[in-house]
Amino acid sequence: GDSVTQMEGPVTLSEEAFLTINCTYTATGYPSLFWYVQYPGEGLQLLLKATKADDKGSNKGFEATYRKETTSFHLEKGSVQVSDSAVYFCALLTSGTYKYIFGTGTRLKVLA
Protein backbone atom coordinates (compact mmCIF):
# COMPACT_ATOMS: atom_id res chain seq x y z
CA GLY A 1 0.00 0.00 0.00
CA ASP A 2 0.88 3.66 -0.05
CA SER A 3 3.44 4.79 2.53
CA VAL A 4 5.78 7.59 3.58
CA THR A 5 9.27 7.08 4.99
CA GLN A 6 11.11 9.83 6.81
CA MET A 7 14.58 9.95 8.23
CA GLU A 8 14.67 9.19 11.91
CA GLY A 9 15.45 11.94 14.33
CA PRO A 10 16.24 13.69 16.37
CA VAL A 11 18.21 16.06 14.21
CA THR A 12 20.27 18.55 16.19
CA LEU A 13 21.78 21.55 14.44
CA SER A 14 23.39 24.83 15.36
CA GLU A 15 21.66 28.05 14.41
CA GLU A 16 22.27 29.06 10.77
CA ALA A 17 23.16 25.51 9.73
CA PHE A 18 21.72 23.93 6.59
CA LEU A 19 18.83 21.54 7.09
CA THR A 20 17.77 18.52 5.08
CA ILE A 21 15.08 16.10 6.22
CA ASN A 22 14.65 13.22 3.82
CA CYS A 23 11.27 11.91 2.79
CA THR A 24 10.47 9.21 0.27
CA TYR A 25 7.11 7.78 -0.64
CA THR A 26 5.45 4.79 -2.23
CA ALA A 27 2.17 5.44 -3.96
CA THR A 28 0.07 4.44 -6.92
CA GLY A 29 -1.14 7.18 -9.20
CA TYR A 30 -0.24 10.80 -8.59
CA PRO A 31 -0.38 11.76 -4.93
CA SER A 32 -0.06 15.27 -3.56
CA LEU A 33 2.79 15.77 -1.10
CA PHE A 34 2.96 17.88 2.04
CA TRP A 35 5.20 18.92 4.88
CA TYR A 36 3.51 19.69 8.19
CA VAL A 37 5.18 21.12 11.29
CA GLN A 38 4.18 20.52 14.90
CA TYR A 39 5.45 22.93 17.53
CA PRO A 40 5.50 21.76 21.17
CA GLY A 41 2.03 21.40 22.62
CA GLU A 42 0.26 22.31 19.38
CA GLY A 43 -1.48 20.62 16.48
CA LEU A 44 0.06 20.19 13.06
CA GLN A 45 0.26 23.13 10.65
CA LEU A 46 0.81 22.96 6.92
CA LEU A 47 4.30 24.15 6.05
CA LEU A 48 4.31 23.60 2.28
CA LYS A 49 2.87 21.39 -0.42
CA ALA A 50 3.33 20.24 -4.00
CA THR A 51 0.62 18.72 -6.14
CA LYS A 52 2.48 17.42 -9.19
CA ALA A 53 5.89 16.26 -10.33
CA ASP A 54 8.64 18.93 -10.37
CA ASP A 55 6.52 21.35 -8.33
CA LYS A 56 8.48 23.15 -5.62
CA GLY A 57 6.68 24.09 -2.44
CA SER A 58 8.16 26.84 -0.29
CA ASN A 59 7.30 28.76 2.87
CA LYS A 60 9.22 30.55 5.65
CA GLY A 61 12.55 29.71 3.99
CA PHE A 62 11.74 26.01 3.75
CA GLU A 63 11.40 24.31 0.39
CA ALA A 64 10.83 20.87 -1.06
CA THR A 65 10.63 19.60 -4.64
CA TYR A 66 8.31 16.80 -5.79
CA ARG A 67 10.66 14.34 -7.51
CA LYS A 68 8.70 11.58 -9.19
CA GLU A 69 11.80 9.85 -10.57
CA THR A 70 13.22 9.31 -7.07
CA THR A 71 9.82 9.33 -5.28
CA SER A 72 11.17 11.91 -2.88
CA PHE A 73 10.09 15.18 -1.28
CA HIS A 74 13.05 16.23 0.85
CA LEU A 75 12.67 19.29 3.08
CA GLU A 76 15.48 21.88 3.04
CA LYS A 77 16.26 25.19 4.66
CA GLY A 78 19.41 27.17 4.11
CA SER A 79 19.77 28.65 7.60
CA VAL A 80 17.79 27.30 10.53
CA GLN A 81 16.75 29.29 13.58
CA VAL A 82 16.08 28.24 17.16
CA SER A 83 12.38 28.93 16.48
CA ASP A 84 12.39 26.16 13.83
CA SER A 85 12.72 23.55 16.58
CA ALA A 86 9.69 21.30 16.11
CA VAL A 87 8.59 17.95 14.73
CA TYR A 88 8.28 17.82 10.94
CA PHE A 89 5.92 15.40 9.19
CA CYS A 90 6.01 14.43 5.55
CA ALA A 91 2.61 13.36 4.22
CA LEU A 92 0.89 12.30 1.04
CA LEU A 93 -2.70 12.48 -0.11
CA THR A 94 -3.52 9.40 -2.13
CA SER A 95 -4.98 10.03 -5.55
CA GLY A 96 -7.52 7.23 -5.38
CA THR A 97 -8.98 7.04 -1.91
CA TYR A 98 -8.01 10.63 -0.95
CA LYS A 99 -6.57 9.48 2.33
CA TYR A 100 -3.75 11.26 4.12
CA ILE A 101 -0.76 9.14 5.09
CA PHE A 102 1.80 10.67 7.43
CA GLY A 103 5.42 9.77 7.99
CA THR A 104 6.65 9.05 11.50
CA GLY A 105 7.86 12.61 12.05
CA THR A 106 11.39 13.98 12.49
CA ARG A 107 12.21 16.02 15.55
CA LEU A 108 14.48 19.01 14.85
CA LYS A 109 16.32 20.75 17.64
CA VAL A 110 18.22 23.95 16.82
CA LEU A 111 20.77 25.19 19.33
CA ALA A 112 21.70 28.84 19.75
Place this chain on the structure above:
Amino acid sequence: DTAVSQTPKYLVTQMGNDKSIKCEQNLGHDTMYWYKQDSKKFLKIMFSYNNKELIINETVPNRFSPKSPDKAHLNLHINSLELGDSAVYFCASSRNSRGAGEQYFGPGTRLTVT
Protein backbone atom coordinates in the same frame (compact mmCIF):
# COMPACT_ATOMS: atom_id res chain seq x y z
CA ASP B 1 -11.10 33.02 15.85
CA THR B 2 -10.10 29.41 16.41
CA ALA B 3 -10.51 27.41 13.22
CA VAL B 4 -10.61 23.90 14.70
CA SER B 5 -11.28 23.57 18.40
CA GLN B 6 -11.31 20.54 20.65
CA THR B 7 -12.51 20.01 24.19
CA PRO B 8 -11.20 19.06 26.59
CA LYS B 9 -7.51 19.78 26.15
CA TYR B 10 -6.56 17.29 28.85
CA LEU B 11 -8.50 14.25 29.99
CA VAL B 12 -7.39 11.96 32.80
CA THR B 13 -9.59 9.00 33.57
CA GLN B 14 -9.54 5.45 34.86
CA MET B 15 -9.67 2.22 32.94
CA GLY B 16 -13.16 1.06 32.13
CA ASN B 17 -14.69 4.53 31.99
CA ASP B 18 -16.49 6.03 28.98
CA LYS B 19 -15.44 9.46 27.73
CA SER B 20 -16.09 11.82 24.85
CA ILE B 21 -13.97 14.37 23.03
CA LYS B 22 -15.67 17.14 21.07
CA CYS B 23 -14.46 18.86 17.92
CA GLU B 24 -15.83 21.85 16.07
CA GLN B 25 -14.62 23.69 12.98
CA ASN B 26 -15.77 27.12 11.83
CA LEU B 27 -14.11 27.00 8.41
CA GLY B 28 -17.13 25.77 6.50
CA HIS B 29 -15.24 22.61 5.55
CA ASP B 30 -17.03 19.47 4.40
CA THR B 31 -14.58 16.88 5.73
CA MET B 32 -13.41 16.16 9.27
CA TYR B 33 -10.96 13.64 10.70
CA TRP B 34 -9.80 12.05 13.91
CA TYR B 35 -6.15 11.08 14.36
CA LYS B 36 -4.34 9.34 17.19
CA GLN B 37 -0.75 10.34 17.99
CA ASP B 38 1.20 7.98 20.22
CA SER B 39 4.08 8.79 22.54
CA LYS B 40 6.58 8.45 19.67
CA LYS B 41 4.68 11.08 17.67
CA PHE B 42 3.39 8.54 15.17
CA LEU B 43 0.17 9.92 13.68
CA LYS B 44 -2.50 7.53 12.48
CA ILE B 45 -5.85 8.31 10.98
CA MET B 46 -8.84 6.79 12.72
CA PHE B 47 -11.93 8.17 11.00
CA SER B 48 -12.99 10.63 8.36
CA TYR B 49 -16.42 12.12 7.74
CA ASN B 50 -17.57 14.02 4.69
CA ASN B 51 -20.80 15.99 5.14
CA LYS B 52 -21.75 13.84 8.14
CA GLU B 53 -21.10 10.64 6.23
CA LEU B 54 -18.37 8.20 7.31
CA ILE B 55 -15.84 7.78 4.50
CA ILE B 56 -12.74 6.42 6.23
CA ASN B 57 -12.84 3.92 9.05
CA GLU B 58 -9.44 2.48 9.78
CA THR B 59 -8.85 -0.59 11.90
CA VAL B 60 -9.96 0.89 15.18
CA PRO B 61 -11.58 -1.03 18.07
CA ASN B 62 -15.34 -0.68 18.05
CA ARG B 63 -15.06 0.91 21.49
CA PHE B 64 -14.36 4.07 19.49
CA SER B 65 -17.45 5.59 17.94
CA PRO B 66 -17.42 8.87 16.03
CA LYS B 67 -20.55 10.96 15.72
CA SER B 68 -21.14 13.87 13.38
CA PRO B 69 -24.35 15.74 14.21
CA ASP B 70 -23.60 18.26 11.46
CA LYS B 71 -20.69 18.96 9.16
CA ALA B 72 -19.11 21.42 11.60
CA HIS B 73 -18.86 18.89 14.43
CA LEU B 74 -17.21 15.52 14.81
CA ASN B 75 -17.19 14.01 18.27
CA LEU B 76 -15.35 10.91 19.43
CA HIS B 77 -16.81 8.66 22.08
CA ILE B 78 -14.69 5.97 23.68
CA ASN B 79 -16.17 3.14 25.73
CA SER B 80 -14.41 0.97 28.28
CA LEU B 81 -11.16 2.90 28.17
CA GLU B 82 -7.91 0.91 28.24
CA LEU B 83 -4.35 1.88 29.15
CA GLY B 84 -3.35 1.66 25.50
CA ASP B 85 -5.82 4.38 24.60
CA SER B 86 -3.53 6.93 26.26
CA ALA B 87 -2.41 9.26 23.48
CA VAL B 88 -3.01 12.68 21.99
CA TYR B 89 -6.09 12.78 19.78
CA PHE B 90 -6.23 15.35 17.02
CA CYS B 91 -9.24 16.51 15.12
CA ALA B 92 -8.71 18.01 11.67
CA SER B 93 -10.77 19.35 8.79
CA SER B 94 -10.32 19.99 5.09
CA ARG B 95 -12.39 21.77 2.48
CA ASN B 96 -13.45 18.47 0.96
CA SER B 97 -12.25 14.91 0.68
CA ARG B 98 -10.77 15.30 -2.80
CA GLY B 99 -8.06 17.32 -4.40
CA ALA B 100 -4.97 18.65 -2.70
CA GLY B 101 -6.72 20.24 0.23
CA GLU B 102 -4.76 21.29 3.25
CA GLN B 103 -5.79 19.83 6.56
CA TYR B 104 -6.34 22.16 9.53
CA PHE B 105 -5.61 20.57 12.88
CA GLY B 106 -7.04 21.26 16.28
CA PRO B 107 -4.73 21.70 19.31
CA GLY B 108 -5.17 18.10 20.43
CA THR B 109 -6.65 16.34 23.45
CA ARG B 110 -4.18 14.53 25.67
CA LEU B 111 -5.93 11.47 27.07
CA THR B 112 -4.33 9.67 30.00
CA VAL B 113 -5.88 6.43 31.17
CA THR B 114 -4.75 5.21 34.59
